[in-house]
Amino acid sequence: MRTLLTVIVALASLATPCTAAAREAGGQTGNDQAIVAIDAFLGRPIVDIRLQVQGQETADIELKRVLETQVGSALAATGVRESIIHLMALRRFQEVQVRVQENPHGVALLYELVPVRSVRSIEFRGDLGLSARQLRAAVVPRYTSSPPVSRAEEIARMLEALCHDHGFLRAVVHPTPEPGASPDRTILVFNMVAGPQARVGALDVVGAPDSEKRSALERLGLRASGTFDRVSLEEAVARYVITLRARGYLEAAVQTDFVFSTNRERVDVTVRMARGPLVRIEFRGDPLPENRKNEIASLTREGTLDEDALENAQVAIENDFRANGYRDASAAYTRERRGDDQLLIVFSIRRGPQYKVESVRVTGNDHLSRDELSAALRAVAGQWFVQARVDADVTALTERYRRAGYGKAVVKATSVPEPGRPTQLAVEIAVQEGPRTTIGEVAFQFQGGTAIAESELRVALRSQSGAPYYQPQVDADREAVLVLYLGRGYQLAAVDVSARLTGDGTRADLRFLVREGPQLLADHILVVGNVHTKVATIERELGIRTGTPLSAQALADAQRRLIELGLFRRVQVSELQQGTDTRRDVLVVVEEAPVNTIGYGAGFEGGLRVRTDASTGLPVEKIDVAPRGFFEVGRRNLWGKNRAINLFARGAIRTSDQFNSAPSGTTVPASNNLEDTSAGFREFRLLATYREPRFLNSSVDVVVTAGVDQAIRSTFDFNRRQLFAEGSHRFSRTLSVAGRYSLGRTRLFNERIAPESELDIDKIYSRVRLSSFSASVVRNTRDDAFEPTGGNLVTMDGTLAARAIGSQVGFAKGLLQAFSYRQVPILRGSVVAVGARLGLAFGFPQLVADANGSGKTLSLEQEIPASERFFAGGDTSVRGFALDKLGAAKTLDQNGVSNGGNGLLIFNGELRIPLFKVAGYPVGAVTFIDTGNVFAKVGDIGLNSLRSGAGVGLRLNSPIGPLRVDLAWKLNPMTFANGIREDRFAWYVTIGQAF
Numbered sequence: 001m002r003t004l005l006t007v008i009v010a011l012a013s014l015a016t017p018c019t020a021a022a023r024e025a026g027g028q029t030g031n032d033q034a035i036v037a038i039d040a041f042l043g044r045p046i047v048d049i050r051l052q053v054q055g056q057e058t059a060d061i062e063l064k065r066v067l068e069t070q071v072g073s074a075l076a077a078t079g080v081r082e083s084i085i086h087l088m089a090l091r092r093f094q095e096v097q098v099r100v101q102e103n104p105h106g107v108a109l110l111y112e113l114v115p116v117r118s119v120r121s122i123e124f125r126g127d128l129g130l131s132a133r134q135l136r137a138a139v140v141p142r143y144t145s146s147p148p149v150s151r152a153e154e155i156a157r158m159l160e161a162l163c164h165d166h167g168f169l170r171a172v173v174h175p176t177p178e179p180g181a182s183p184d185r186t187i188l189v190f191n192m193v194a195g196p197q198a199r200v201g202a203l204d205v206v207g208a209p210d211s212e213k214r215s216a217l218e219r220l221g222l223r224a225s226g227t228f229d230r231v232s233l234e235e236a237v238a239r240y241v242i243t244l245r246a247r248g249y250l251e252a253a254v255q256t257d258f259v260f261s262t263n264r265e266r267v268d269v270t271v272r273m274a275r276g277p278l279v280r281i282e283f284r285g286d287p288l289p290e291n292r293k294n295e296i297a298s299l300t301r302e303g304t305l306d307e308d309a310l311e312n313a314q315v316a317i318e319n320d321f322r323a324n325g326y327r328d329a330s331a332a333y334t335r336e337r338r339g340d341d342q343l344l345i346v347f348s349i350r351r352g353p354q355y356k357v358e359s360v361r362v363t364g365n366d367h368l369s370r371d372e373l374s375a376a377l378r379a380v381a382g383q384w385f386v387q388a389r390v391d392a393d394v395t396a397l398t399e400r401y402r403r404a405g406y407g408k409a410v411v412k413a414t415s416v417p418e419p420g421r422p423t424q425l426a427v428e429i430a431v432q433e434g435p436r437t438t439i440g441e442v443a444f445q446f447q448g449g450t451a452i453a454e455s456e457l458r459v460a461l462r463s464q465s466g467a468p469y470y471q472p473q474v475d476a477d478r479e480a481v482l483v484l485y486l487g488r489g490y491q492l493a494a495v496d497v498s499a500r501l502t503g504d505g506t507r508a509d510l511r512f513l514v515r516e517g518p519q520l521l522a523d524h525i526l527v528v529g530n531v532h533t534k535v536a537t538i539e540r541e542l543g544i545r546t547g548t549p550l551s552a553q554a555l556a557d558a559q560r561r562l563i564e565l566g567l568f569r570r571v572q573v574s575e576l577q578q579g580t581d582t583r584r585d586v587l588v589v590v591e592e593a594p595v596n597t598i599g600y601g602a603g604f605e606g607g608l609r610v611r612t613d614a615s616t617g618l619p620v621e622k623i624d625v626a627p628r629g630f631f632e633v634g635r636r637n638l639w640g641k642n643r644a645i646n647l648f649a650r651g652a653i654r655t656s657d658q659f660n661s662a663p664s665g666t667t668v669p670a671s672n673n674l675e676d677t678s679a680g681f682r683e684f685r686l687l688a689t690y691r692e693p694r695f696l697n698s699s700v701d702v703v704v705t706a707g708v709d710q711a712i713r714s715t716f717d718f719n720r721r722q723l724f725a726e727g728s729h730r731f732s733r734t735l736s737v738a739g740r741y742s743l744g745r746t747r748l749f750n751e752r753i754a755p756e757s758e759l760d761i762d763k764i765y766s767r768v769r770l771s772s773f774s775a776s777v778v779r780n781t782r783d784d785a786f787e788p789t790g791g792n793l794v795t796m797d798g799t800l801a802a803r804a805i806g807s808q809v810g811f812a813k814g815l816l817q818a819f820s821y822r823q824v825p826i827l828r829g830s831v832v833a834v835g836a837r838l839g840l841a842f843g844f845p846q847l848v849a850d851a852n853g854s855g856k857t858l859s860l861e862q863e864i865p866a867s868e869r870f871f872a873g874g875d876t877s878v879r880g881f882a883l884d885k886l887g888a889a890k891t892l893d894q895n896g897v898s899n900g901g902n903g904l905l906i907f908n909g910e911l912r913i914p915l916f917k918v919a920g921y922p923v924g925a926v927t928f929i930d931t932g933n934v935f936a937k938v939g940d941i942g943l944n945s946l947r948s949g950a951g952v953g954l955r956l957n958s959p960i961g962p963l964r965v966d967l968a969w970k971l972n973p974m975t976f977a978n979g980i981r982e983d984r985f986a987w988y989v990t991i992g993q994a995f
Helices: 002-013 019-024 077-089 132-143 149-165 210-220 230-246 290-302 307-322 370-374 387-403 454-459 471-487 535-542 552-564 755-762
Strands: 033-036 046-053 056-058 093-103 106-115 118-127 172-179 185-193 199-206 253-260 266-274 278-285 330-337 342-350 356-363 410-418 421-432 438-447 494-501 507-515 521-528 568-579 583-592 596-612 619-638 643-654 680-692 701-712 717-730 735-749 770-780 791-801 811-823 831-843 845-849 857-861 903-918 921-935 947-958 961-970 985-991
Touching (some): 077 093, 077 106, 077 521, 077 568, 077 583, 118 132, 199 210, 210 266, 278 290, 290 307, 307 330, 307 342, 307 387, 387 421, 454 471, 471 507, 471 552, 521 535, 535 552, 535 583
Parallel strands (some): 356 421, 438 507, 521 583
Antiparallel strands (some): 093 106, 253 266, 494 507, 619 643, 643 680, 717 735, 735 770, 770 791, 831 903, 845 857, 921 947, 947 961, 961 985
């Protein structure tokens, strides 16, 4: 609204262009040239344009770019008017004046700008009464920390009312703007005279028993001669009412009346109470489940048992019974008075007989088969009879017929007791199909132009010739056509559709009448409120350019994109109503978030730690306490271009892993010595991250991360140094690509590693320097990332490491994964999920000397580090096998432990079947079969070497994700070289689908 008022003022000031300048034109001169009224020079060429802010000339590019008057163009009143509107819309100036100066070659324009006096800070002085923090907390949420000076009086009145509410009944507030460090900065000072806080005078409690009057006053915090605070008293009254209702007085009400003394220093308080009767709930008739009783009884403790709550409780009870076949169940409630002080609410429970569905039969379906209709039926033989379920089936079948073109179809259901068995009901659903209507001709008629080709409009239609005539789909098609026009800036477009039916009702010809109206285009982009962020950065993310179609959706999308940057507290993108019939200015108002963030913390960590006794060399558990802390500093929006940098440091002071020195006169065995026994920051992490969206004005987002990490483990210590640089780009909602460079190495020291644990450590910590480039492509058309019921996911990853780029090991590695999800029509709600994975890796040859001493140089394929090999087995690859324990014979040692390999081939298949709901959360079952293997070399890959596992499982779709329990068994268990046979079964309990 403020923007609109500003524009109105600007337009009013231009009713006669530059009248202020005209009044001064009589005898003033400047640079020996007279300043005259603008009217006399309309149509003359503009040779110079200058802008002054408080008398100082400015070359602000952002101000010049919003001007409609340009050097070289002819002077026009509309150009001056639009320029003033744009300058005022920036909300930086409270007044704009335009002066024209005669020039031998034309005219020169001078824009004199008076900046808005913005409030730099708010101060409270004098006798405050309340704390400055309370006063500031009342002002900032409503008026912001920098309110306009024009609202100072309004804020003062609000502060006076606040003081009055807290008992300072004579408070007076005077606002005084004071100049700040710069002319456009103001300190808003509120000089306050709160005066004395009023005292409580006479007290009276009306309507409460004498025995409770004193207690009521204590609960309300009232005492004679105590301070009076209306806000605190109202809060105490609300708490007291809640307490009374929790005790069962559900109709309790408390009201306070005040009488103020003449000098407003004392207040007589009268508390009027209406406690009402004590309410109890009783259940009569047939038994009710305890959980439902407790749920209804809890309403009395919460004080919410009003008429609506009672009706809701009745409906809930009846629905519970009817959902279990008691179709005649009732739970009417009545109110019974017990004396003057008690009210009994009685629920009379009548279950009636329990009915079961004996059979379900559909009649009259001549054109749609029973199989087509059965998918929509929820009522089946053997279930308890639930009328709501039958009603839902009637609605579903009616909708099924109408979608098939039977617009006049009528579906009715009846339930008839079986002879001699009154509680066994035969459900008969009778269908009167009526004629089937199909779409004949689909035509378009245009009024006022054809900006969008008819062929393009037809693509948006689902109502095609020969398809069933379904009125909701026709309406949706009309909306789809209208959306096309609105998205291209035709905001006044209108689309109507009519259907002409033949006499027998079997054919409907559709005619779409399109009235385009004018196309609305964006004119100037006006950005307001940015301090650190460059206008170019905002405009780049805005997606709206001068001359592009302007629509409500374009404005909403632009606002969403700016919000997603994370740079602003608030964003508003709107169009200015002033302009021509075909062009509108776009106003972007932002409020920037803080650009700097700092975090820090400190604490202690304690626990049992395995340490080495230096005298014996044996591991011993000792209690270890270590101080630790972290510090983090970040800056967003570097150079105003949405770049960000973050530095993180964490450290812990620890002592040596050797806790005991050798006895006097002895030495520690060399095998027990540790490489590093120093104390200090033995554990630390340093991490630096730099992010740049739209790198070098491209569509690629770049992230660079460098870090050093050192930590202590029970059998080793490690120091890891890594560098990552990644660029990513999303081509569309379904397709994205990424490229990455990584350099890193991990050094282990103070090693006490058992030989059997070496592989597990090598899979996590690569002990060689790796320098590699990698790329990935992802195409994701799944309808849901966590519970997909349709679509595909295909990912391709490739990695190249070479000694030429600094890697100690050279290899090439690729992984292709593909997953597909489809619903099963004959099993309602069921989904078939299938997947395949293929991994290939090759070690580059390396020249080495012949170990036999022949002096020859051999070319051998380099072994790929364990951290880069393929492993399989576990809950997300081939179930039935333990994690990373699946492998072909060449990859397994005598104990069946896989060393990983250069080849991977896995196939998965799973059927997901919905069952029922528990507490509102869906429960489903799955059956699956997985097959695959890991091969030492790519050439070893073969289908005859695959190993398989099959099983069943349960899924619970909980708020934290799908909870998964799977039982799998190996179809072909094997015996290892040490004679141990594999376990046949394996359990998995985890969160999330397997794939």
